[in-house]
Amino acid sequence: MQRLQADLRLNVRQRTEQYAEVLARELQRDLIVAREIVSPMDREVLVRDARTGEARSMLMFGSNNYLGYANHPYVLEQVRESLDRWGAGLGGPPLLNGTMEPHAALQRRVSALKSKEAALLYSSGYGANIGWLTALPHRGDVILMDERCHASLYDGARAAKARLVTFRHSCVDDLRTKLRDARTLKPTDIYVVVEGVYSMDGDLAPLDRIVEVCRGSGAFIALDDAHGTGILGPTGAGTAELFGVENEIDLAMGTFSKALAASGGFIAATRQIVEYLRFFSRPHFFSASMPPMVIAALHAGLDLLEREPQRRVRLHENVRHLVELLGAIGVHTGSQSAIVPIYVPQGIRKVSARMHNAGVFINAIEYPAVPEGQERFRVSVTCDHTRDDLRRLVETLDGAFEAEQVPREVPGK
Ligand SMILES: Cc1ncc(COP(=O)(O)O)c(C=O)c1O
Secondary structure, three states: OOOOOOOOOOOHHHHHHHHHHHHHHHHHOOOOOOOOEOOOOOOEEEEEOOOOOOEEEEEEOOOOOOOOHHHOHHHHHHHHHHHHHHOOOOOOOOOOOOOOHHHHHHHHHHHHHOOOOEEEEEOOHHHHHHHHHOOOOOOOOEEEEEOOOOHHHHHHHHHOOOEEEEEOOOOHHHHHHHHHHHHHOOOOOEEEEEEOEOOOOOOEOOHHHHHHHHOOOOOEEEEEOOOOOOOOOOOOOOHHHHHOOHHHOOEEEEEOOOOOOOOOEEEEEOHHHHHHHHHHOHHHHOOOOOOHHHHHHHHHHHHHHHHOOHHHHHHHHHHHHHHHHHHHOOOOOOOOOOEEEEEOOOOHHHHHHHHHHOOEEOEEEOOOOOOOOOOEEEEEOOOOOOHHHHHHHHHHHHHHHHHHOOOOOOOOO
16 A cells, blocks of 8 residues: 655655655545535535546445534524524634633533533644643653544644653553653653543543552643543543543543534633633634634534433444444454444555445545554444444445455454
């Protein structure tokens, strides 16, 4: 498989030209990216065929619209009402003209959801991670981060002035050792950074044990719960709620782009931390606020979290059923979240092209999102998928694996 790579020895014109050629060649073969969707996001979508220009129906397993809010009638109604009342946008950042009543109210609701005193909005989850990591840790501090953390956490940690140290994925013993080593550097603060649900595998962090290891060390625990918020815990508050450790998390980060199906991010923490970020977190105060209609979609989503808990139940039933169906065709995987990984370290683009041609939309994940040799499909399940949808996904995958002679099980995974 050709890795899409730019030759950094070339100057900017040559490099971009060379990259355009590589990309065009791979798109001619079987690289499938940036498909143009011409309908609302839902369990079934219309996708424009790149060759014919015609729209055709595809079964959607590639969207983090886990609870089906993206096209939920109540969400749409609330967005329409917001448009009439608040207009289309506000043209500025939060410290100036960018805080309307719905924004302030959303901050209060998010802090309550996360059992924190206060919360701050960002226009993306990516920005929220860059935002806190470049504002809180300082020179001489240590950031101890799980090696499988999302790119936004790596980018934030690399931009921060503190030293970045990674520990083995969800390995509490390694965390304990690195925590001990970090203390010998005599930092002012040690930040332990983990995700609730890891975005590429759907596995959960052992938050109870992580919290235990950190207890008494004074470490500051930051949790990115992009994929747990809305789907885990008795009220959907997320992974910390599931483990009963909300009070031990110092900084709860989340996105509005997954279960809440719109966009934006947030940080919830003590009132003092949030106030500090309001003035020191540059992606927050140097970037325009989200339009009120997006905020309305998020309020509507939070209403639905309370009113329609059965969506969460259906989602988890769907995941369990899909894992069973996959097991029956020799694909052994698992998940406690809405993300079901299917490892295809050889030939993923060919299988992906077959899935696309058969009308099933799933995302093939390659480097740099995952290390080379660990390519996978990242199936996003929603509560709205039917049993027939799940069966069709698995039958199509079975046929594609067969046709491409791709092995079903990856030893050691
Ligand atoms: C774990 C994690 N953190 C942060 C982000 C960034 O969030 P957003 O896409 O809302 O900017 C993502 C998005 O994929 C994610 O998976």
